[in-house]
Amino acid sequence: MIRLLALLPDDIARHLRRLQGRDGQGVAALQNGACGGCFEHLPAAVTAEVERRRTVVRCGGCGRFVI
Numbered sequence: 001m002i003r004l005l006a007l008l009p010d011d012i013a014r015h016l017r018r019l020q021g022r023d024g025q026g027v028a029a030l031q032n033g034a035c036g037g038c039f040e041h042l043p044a045a046v047t048a049e050v051e052r053r054r055t056v057v058r059c060g061g062c063g064r065f066v067i
């Protein structure tokens with residue numbers, strides 16, 4: 001986790017730490033096109049980007065970063 005934070009831009013890393021401080025769940029895995037945290041379905045264009053590791057997106061439902 002520390003390693004991942006080091007790779008992220010500062011603003012995202014800061015946001016991530018804030019989320020973790022609140023509920024310990026700043027990141028959710030992508031599961032069948034949906035957020036692994038709240039299971040809200042994400043647009044196909046977004047999940048494709050995530051699967052290619054080209055972007056980090058925030059879930060509109062719970063605010064977690066979906067990776």
Ligand SMILES: [Zn+2]
Pocket residue numbers: 028035036037038039040059060061062063064
């Ligand atoms: Zn979510």
